[in-house]
Structure formats: C-alpha cells, structure tokens
Amino acid sequence: METALKTEAEDAEPVSEQSKAPAFSLPPKPALAVPKITPAHLSSLGIVALSLTIGVFLWWVVTEINLDLYINFENVPSPQRVFTAFIAHIQTEIFWTHIGVSMRRILISYCIAVVLGISIGLVMGRSRIARAFVMPYIEVVRPIPAVAWIPLAILMWPTEESSIVYITFLGALFPIILNTLHGVEQTPEVLVRAVQSLGASRWAVFRHVVIPAALPSIAAGLAIGMGVSWFSLLAGEIISGQYGIGYFTWDAYSLINYQDIVVGMLVIGFLGTASTAAVKGITRPMLKWQERTR
Amino acid sequence: MLDVLKFKNPRKESSEGKGRIAIDEVSITFGSGADKHVAVETTSIGIEAGEFVCILGPSGCGKSTLLNAIAGYVKPTTGKVDVDDVTVEKPGPDRGMVFQQYSLLPWKTVYENVAFGPKMAGFSRANSGSTANTFLELVGLKKFGSRYPAELSGGMQQRVGIARALANYPSVLLMDEPFGALDAQTRLMMQESLLDIWRKFGTTVVFVTHDVDEAVFLADRVLIMSAAPGRIIEDVKINLPRPRSTDMASDPEYVRARQFCLDTIKAESRRAFEGQNT
Numbered sequence: 113m114e115t116a117l118k119t120e121a122e123d124a125e126p127v128s129e130q131s132k133a134p135a136f137s138l139p140p141k142p143a144l145a146v147p148k149i150t151p152a153h154l155s156s157l158g159i160v161a162l163s164l165t166i167g168v169f170l171w172w173v174v175t176e177i178n179l180d181l182y183i184n185f186e187n188v189p190s191p192q193r194v195f196t197a198f199i200a201h202i203q204t205e206i207f208w209t210h211i212g213v214s215m216r217r218i219l220i221s222y223c224i225a226v227v228l229g230i231s232i233g234l235v236m237g238r239s240r241i242a243r244a245f246v247m248p249y250i251e252v253v254r255p256i257p258a259v260a261w262i263p264l265a266i267l268m269w270p271t272e273e274s275s276i277v278y279i280t281f282l283g284a285l286f287p288i289i290l291n292t293l294h295g296v297e298q299t300p301e302v303l304v305r306a307v308q309s310l311g312a313s314r315w316a317v318f319r320h321v322v323i324p325a326a327l328p329s330i331a332a333g334l335a336i337g338m339g340v341s342w343f344s345l346l347a348g349e350i351i352s353g354q355y356g357i358g359y360f361t362w363d364a365y366s367l368i369n370y371q372d373i374v375v376g377m378l379v380i381g382f383l384g385t386a387s388t389a390a391v392k393g394i395t396r397p398m399l400k401w402q403e404r405t406r
Numbered sequence: 407m408l409d410v411l412k413f414k415n416p417r418k419e420s421s422e423g424k425g426r427i428a429i430d431e432v433s434i435t436f437g438s439g440a441d442k443h444v445a446v447e448t449t450s451i452g453i454e455a456g457e458f459v460c461i462l463g464p465s466g467c468g469k470s471t472l473l474n475a476i477a478g479y480v481k482p483t484t485g486k487v488d489v490d491d492v493t494v495e496k497p498g499p500d501r502g503m504v505f506q507q508y509s510l511l512p513w514k515t516v517y518e519n520v521a522f523g524p525k526m527a528g529f530s531r532a533n534s535g536s537t538a539n540t541f542l543e544l545v546g547l548k549k550f551g552s553r554y555p556a557e558l559s560g561g562m563q564q565r566v567g568i569a570r571a572l573a574n575y576p577s578v579l580l581m582d583e584p585f586g587a588l589d590a591q592t593r594l595m596m597q598e599s600l601l602d603i604w605r606k607f608g609t610t611v612v613f614v615t616h617d618v619d620e621a622v623f624l625a626d627r628v629l630i631m632s633a634a635p636g637r638i639i640e641d642v643k644i645n646l647p648r649p650r651s652t653d654m655a656s657d658p659e660y661v662r663a664r665q666f667c668l669d670t671i672k673a674e675s676r677r678a679f680e681g682q683n684t
Contacts, residue, residue, distance in 0.1 A: 305479055306509040310574060311499035311526040320522070324513040401513040401554050 189371035194378070197371040211379065213355035214345060218387065221277045222341050225284035229337065230330060233292025238322065243293075254286045258344035262351045276348035276356070283344025284337035291333025295326025328402060331395035338391045342384040357383070424490050425577035425610030427453040427476060431485035434471050444635035445471040448484065451629065451638060455490075455577075458604060458611045460621035460628045461638075462667060464675070468636025469614045470582050476612060477503050477580050489578060499523055502571030502609075504581040509567055510555035516566050517542065517551035523574040541569035544603060561592040568600070572607060579604075581613045585620070594652055597623055601650060618667045622660060623650060628667060632674045640670050 168191050173179075175190035189197075201207040236243040258279050265275035303321050312320065349358025361376030434446040445468040453459050461469045474480040476487050478497040487494040489501065497503070510519045517538050524534035542548040545565040547558075555563055564584055571579055585593045597620060604611055615621050621628045622644055630640040644663050646654055654660050 300508070302505055302509045303511060305477075305497065306503065306505065307511070307522065307526075308479075308497035309477060309499065309501065309503040310523040310570065312522075313526075316526060320511065320514075324511070327513075 187370055189374055193371045194374045198375045198378075201372075201375060207360070210355055210357050210360045211383070213353075214349065214357045215383070217273075217277055217280055217345055217349075217356065218338075218341055221281035221345075222284050222338060225281050225288055225337060225341065226334065229285050229288030229333070230292050233289045233330075233333075234296060234318075234323070234326070236289070237293045237296025237299075237326070238318070250286060250289060253282075254290075258283050258347040259351075262348065265348070266351075272353050276345065276353055279348040280341050280345040284341035287336040287340055288330075288333045291329045291336065292326060295329025295333075296322055298329065299325040327395075327398055331392070331399060334391050334395060335388050338388045339384060342380065342387070346380060423455055425455045426490055427578060427610065427612070428488040428491075429453075429472070429476070429485070430488065432472070432475060432482040432487060433484045434468070434475060434480060435483040446475070446482075447635040447637040449638055450485075451641070453610060453612065453627075455610055456608050458601075458613070458624060458626045460613045460615055460625035461631055462615060462618065462621040462628050462671075463631030463636070464616055464633055464671070467631045467633035469631045471636065472631075473580050473582055473612060473614050476578070477501055499527060499574035500576055501578045501580055502574055502576035504564070504567045504571050504579065504584045506583045507560065507563070507587045510563055510570070512555055514554075515551060516547065516553050516555060516558065519555065519566060520551075520570045520573050523570060527574065537573050538569075541573045542566075544572070544606070545569045545599070559592075560588050561596055564588065564596060565599070568603065572603070572609070576609060578610045578612065581611065583614055583616070586615070586617075593620075598652065600624070601648070605649060618664055618671070619655075622646075622663045622667060623652070623654070628663070630667060630670050630674075633678060639674060640667075642666060642670075 172191050174185045175188050179185045232246065236246055261279050261282060262275075265278050266272070269275035269278055299322050303325065304317055307317055307321055345356070346358035346361075349356035350362040353359050357376055357379055361373055361380070364370070364372030364376060429449060429451045431448055431450055432446060433444070433448040436443045436445055449472070461472065463469045471480055475482050476489070476494060478494045478501065494501075510516075511522070514522065517535075520541055521534040521538035524537045525531075529537070539548060539551070542551055545568055547562060547565055547569070550558060550562065550566075555566065558566065567584070568579075585596045588596060601624065611624075613621075613624060625644050628640075628642040628644060629638045630642065631637065632639045642663060645659050646657060646663075
C-alpha cells in the first residue's frame with residue numbers, strides 16, 4: 113500500500129509543477145487523476161505476471177505428481193481442472209446469482225457499517241462521556257469472531273438473510289469505528305485553536321478541522337472494514353442460506369466437487385480485492401492534499 | 407505594493423483606532439492541590455490601540471499563557487482581560503492569532519486558508535476571495551495561492567499565517583513566538599516584513615518572544631516577564647524611530663535598551679537560581 117501511494121504521489125507531481133507557473137486568483141480545479149503508465153509500472157506488472165506464472169506452475173506440478181509430503185495434494189484439483197470448471201460455471205445463471213447475492217449482502221451491510229461506524233467514531237472522538245459509555249462494548253464484542261455469532265444471529269434475526277447481513281455488518285463495523293476514533297484523536301489542538309480565532313463555530317471546527325484531520329485514518333478503516341466484511345460474510349454463508357459464493361464453496365465440499373471449492377475460493381479472493389480497491393479508489397480524491405504534500 | 411488601508415474593509419465596524427487591551431488583576435493557575443501551578447501571578451497592564459508590544463521572557467515563564475488569555479483560549483483564574491472595553495470570554499476573529507508553526511489547515515490551499523476567516527464571517531465567496539488575494543499580496547505570496555501549506559517553506563507558511571489572521575481585520579494581532587522555528591536569516595527578513603505590514607495595517611500587536619534582539623527591534627514597549635510564578639517585572643519603552651531597519655543594531659538607544667533587557671533577565675535568572683538553592 114505504501115509503495116502504491118508513493119507512485120501516485122510521483123504521478124501527481126507534474127500536475128503541481130504545471131500549476132506553479134501562472135499567478136492564480138482562484139484555486140485551480142483539481143486535475144483528474146489519470147494514472148500514467150511509466151516504465152516502472154510496466155516492470156512491476158511484469159514481476160506480477162512472472163510471480164503468478166510461477167505460482168500456477170508449482171500448483172500444477174504438485175497436483176501432477178500427486179505430492180504427498182505431510183500435506184496431501186492427491187485430492188487437490190489441478191489448475192486446468194479448476195479453469196475448466198470456472199469456464200463452465202460462468203456460463204450458468206446460478207453461478208452469477210451466487211455472486212450477485214454475496215455482493216448485495218456486502219453492499220447492504222457495508223453501507224450500514226460505514227454510516228454507523230463513522231458516526232459512532234466521530235461522536236466517541238469528540239465526547240469523553242460517549243467514549244466511556246461505548247468503549248466497553250467495543251472491547252468485549254470486537255474479538256468475537258464472526259463464526260461465533262452464527263448461532264445467536266440465527267436465533268435473533270427473523271430471516272436467514274438478515275442474520276447473514278448482521279454478521280457481515282459486525283465485521284465491517286469495528287475497524288471503521290476504531291479508525292475513525294483514532295483519526296479524531298489525532299486532530300492537532302493548534303488547528304482547532306487557529307480556526308476558533310478565525311471565527312469558526314463548533315460545527316465549523318468539526319467540519320473544517322476534525323473531519324478532514326480524521327479522513328486519512330477513516331479511509332484506512334474503510335478499506336480494512338471491507339476486507340473483514342468478506343471474512344464475516346463467508347462465515348455466515350457457509351452455515352446458512354441457499355445462495356452466495358460462500359454457500360457455493362461449502363456446497364462443493366459437501367458434494368465432493370473439489371475443483372468447485374477452488375473456483376469459489378478464487379472468486380472470493382478476487383471479489384474481496386476488487387471491492388477493497390474500489391473503496392480505496394472512492395476515498396482517494398478526498399485525500400488529494402496528502403499526495404501533494406507528501 | 408498595494409496599500410491595504412485603501413482597500414475597503416467590507417466589515418461594518420472599522421478596526422481603526424481599536425485594539426486597546428486592559429489586563430486587569432489577571433492571575434492564571436493550573437491544577438489544584440499539590441499539582442497547583444501558578445502560571446501567571448496577579449498582573450495588570452494596559453496596551454494602547456495600535457501599539458506594538460513584545461512580551462519577553464524565558465521559556466515556561468507564562469508569557470504564552472498570558473497571550474492565550476487575551477486570545478480567549480485560557481480563562482483567567484482571577485481578574486479579566488478587556489479588549490476595547492469588552493471582556494474576553496472566548497476566541498474570536500477580532501483577535502487574530504499567529505502560532506509558532508504548523509497552524510495552517512494542511513487540507514486547504516493557501517488561498518482557502520486565508521479566505522477561511524472572511525467565509526466564517528459570512529462573506530460571499532467572491533468577497534472572501536478578493537480579501538484573501540489582497541492579504542496574500544500584502545505578504546507577497548499571491549502566486550502561491552493554489553499550493554498546499556506543506557509545499558511552502560517555514561517562513562512562507564508564517565507569512566500565510568499572518569495574512570490569514572489579518573484577513574479578519576482584527577483589532578489585535580497576537581503572535582506566539584511566530585518566528586521561533588525559522589533560521590536566523592529568514593527570521594530577520596520576517597521581522598522587517600512584519601513591521602512593514604504593521605505600518606500599513608496599524609493594528610495592535612502583542613508579540614511573545616524569548617529573543618531580546620527581536621523584542622527590542624520590533625517593539626514600542628517590551629514587557630519583561632519572569633518565571634515561577636510568571637509576572638511582568640519591567641516595562642521598557644523603546645525610543646527608536648520608525649520605520650526601523652536592521653542597521654539600527656548600532657544605534658545607542660538600541661544598545662541601551664538591549665543591554666537593559668539583558669541585565670534585567672540576567673539578574674532575575676540569578677535570583678531564581680539562588681532561590682532554588684536555598
């Protein structure tokens with residue numbers, strides 16, 4: 113993540129160089145961040161391709177020779193079988209339904225977690241009383257893994273769907289609350305004082321100092337929260353439900369359909385990465401000032 | 407260079423002739439019981455409108471605390487601070503504040519930082535913008551409006567800080583060791599540039615520093631503070647003509663005032679040192 117941000121900062125540099133030249137009376141509109149393809153990009157893409165090729169090749173080797181060296185690869189499907197199964201699945205409607213259902217659950221629970229998590233975090237960060245009141249619950253509930261919630265969630269919620277959404281929501285909630293809280297605590301007191309002396313009301317202090325100061329930390333929390341919500345979703349889908357990519361994976365195991373297990377796992381991995389990247393992409397424009405000042 | 411006094415102040419009330427400060431029997435105590443710490447012992451002092459006053463003293467003598475009481479960040483334990491006969495209750499745009507460093511909003515451009523005060527005062531975007539440009543021009547940084555603070559040098563950031571405080575047309579400008587973090591050359595340049603701005607703008611300035619030369623060069627009056635408990639021990643009038651320039655360092659009045667301040671501080675430190683040993 114660090115290196116990714118750094119290359120973006122380098123990309124942003126020519127933009128700010130240009131903006132040095134004319135004398136401005138108004139701040140310029142932020143230039144659209146079009147990632148330029150540089151030789152450095154190409155070479156790291158090359159390394160990625162090489163790494164993946166080696167990985168798939170080793171996978172092929174161990175399944176081809178049926179390696180049984182403490183870990184047993186005899187029942188692990190080979191890359192070509194997984195690929196064939198994957199191609200077959202993407203032509204069926206039910207496979208897309210599984211993916212669609214999982215994505216919808218993520219979207220609903222994540223959105224609720226974002227709104228609640230940021231609000232709770234902001235309030236806790238600015239009010240000592242709210243913080244002392246809520247913190248014990250966070251401390252106790254946060255370490256409980258998603259799987260441990262399954263029995264109670266099924267008992268509590270009226271439908272299976274709502275219990276899965278609940279478990280997913282919990283996973284995303286805590287990283288978002290804690291990162292928001294941490295971000296608010298980072299607010300430099302001198303900036304609060306400075307804007308108070310410029311006539312800022314309490315609300316203006318919040319809007320122009322506290323929230324922007326917390327944004328980098330909030331953005332990190334949102335990305336972590338997205339990753340954790342996939343963990344939790346899978347736990348929920350394995351135990352209950354009829355659809356979803358987690359259900360698909362677990363069902364393949366029950367049906368001794370080994371290549372589908374790997375198809376399910378890889379799809380989960382891809383969706384999780386893609387959605388985390390989407391969150392980062394959405395939050396990046398709000399952190400433009402950091403790239404310029406790094 | 408434009409003359410800011412000619413620029414029409416968009417505010418209803420003019421800041422001209424305002425900025426009289428009355429510190430009336432103010433004492434400031436932090437903590438209680440065994441942790442009780444007297445930062446400022448009962449002090450009364452008057453500052454005239456348009457005066458440039460430096461508060462000079464060693465670190466930890468309570469000079470910043472006294473400044474913070476005028477700014478409204480710290481409530482006096484006893485007594486009160488009046489600015490133009492209104493008792494200070496909280497921070498406000500009539501008392502512009504310049505901090506030592508890193509007080510610009512890093513997520514706003516230089517231009518947005520300076521336009522912030524007028525915007526808070528309810529002026530339109532266009533009006534706030536033209537005010538921001540006027541004051542950025544005053545401090546010679548109009549070209550840098552679209553930059554973020556971290557892209558500027560320390561000296562430039564402090565000039566933006568001054569422009570930002572002045573954009574509210576404050577009757578009082580409070581400065582808390584504003585050049586303390588700058589290198590010696592930049593510091594000299596900033597001092598001259600501040601005097602230039604002050605001459606054009608004519609606001610009351612209360613400037614906190616621990617640097618004797620800085621205080622004598624800038625001020626009409628130097629208030630020397632002593633530590634533990636903090637109190638004003640001398641009120642030194644500096645009779646140097648204005649406009650001042652850095653070659654005044656050899657002027658007999660400069661030498662006399664500087665020596666007097668140094669002697670006072672030395673005697674006070676010796677007294678405090680001996681006090682600790684008995």
